[in-house]
Amino acid sequence: MNLRFSHIYVEKRVLNDSYVKEILDKFPRAEVIEINHYKDRFNPYYQSFRAQKKAQSLILAKKEAPFIYEASELIQKQDKNFFYTTPMLNCIYDCHYCFLQGMYPSSNLVLFVNFEDFFDEVERVYKNLGNIFLSISYDTDILAVENLFGVAKKWADFVMDKNIKLELRTKSVNVDGFEYQENIVFAFSLSPEIVIEKYEKFTPKLDARIKAIKKVIEKGFRPVIVFDPIIKVANFKKVYKEFIEKVFSEIDYKKVESIVYGTFRMNSTQFKAIKKELLSDIYYYPYKVKNGIVEYEDKEEIIRFIESLLPPIKKFKV
Secondary structure (H helix, E strand, O other): OOOOOOEEEEEHHHOOOHHHHHHHHOOOOOEEEEEOOHHHHHOOOOOOHHHHHOOOOEEEEOOOOOOOEEOOOOOOOOOOOEEEOOOEEOOOOEEOOOOHHHHOOOOOEEEEOOHHHHHHHHHHHHHHHOOEEEEOOOOOOHHHHHHHHOHHHHHHHHHOOOOEEEEEEEOOOOOOOOOOOOOEEEEEEOOOHHHHHHHEEOOOOHHHHHHHHHHHHHOOOOOEEEEEEEOOOOOHHHHHHHHHHHHHHHOOHHHOOEEEEEEOEEEHHHHHHHHHHOOOHHHHOOEEEEOOEEEEOOHHHHHHHHHHHOOOOOEEEO
8 A cells, every 4th residue: 555655756866865864764755766857757647636635645856946935915914124045845734625625737756955054045135134033834745744854843942033024824733842942933823613613634633732832832832823714614613713712711811922713715826727627525615716716705794794703902814
């Protein structure tokens, strides 16, 4: 049976990298296949994202410039100098609403191992601007595989004593390896349990995520709570009212940095590509297309309802 990471593709130029060797040692039974460039395996159009998701392979590669990007209009910009970077492509989770399904032809996980090149470019941008807010979990969930690859900890060490806020947005509960660091922002994506069960395959349960939030609060962090994307499920108002009440009955909102929230939305090209391959009712609600973005027809009504449920702290909306 072909299990996740039973096949590992390694670019020849990084085959002797010490970090690569550490990773390969963790998968002694994996078939290691040398390749010239990660795009040779990742980019061919004839692949099936859904089929590969059943048995993801791992690709170890060296990224080339650019290493840092300005945030798009689909991201909640929590700071003027908001950027994201991509130390990893794709995710071990399988959320129905994830835009990556329509963005990439492959669902295999790509891990870029040339950290210093990333760090050098981020350092250059940071010094030019004086401060930046940097997300490293935009095209993946870094913490979901932290126990395997330790990527988030490498970044945390890099930003130590720098005027860089490092956002770790996650559905994971892998927070035990982190001690308090002022410029680390844990942003926990939360959903009602019915949404998790139906649309967020392989992700931790809501109670487990809440427990992880409590852990980081106990360590001194002020986490961000993310209600995004808000999904219009059956009995929507009842489901989300009970969900948000549960979250803030267990988490003291005064110890939370902010709340980020937004309804389901997606680039229309990605939406159409996913709809062709993924059998999910999430792609059959009444939608409108505005400026190339697919969103709920009653988005504003949904937003107003959600806002009526939120506690009086700093908020960011899309």
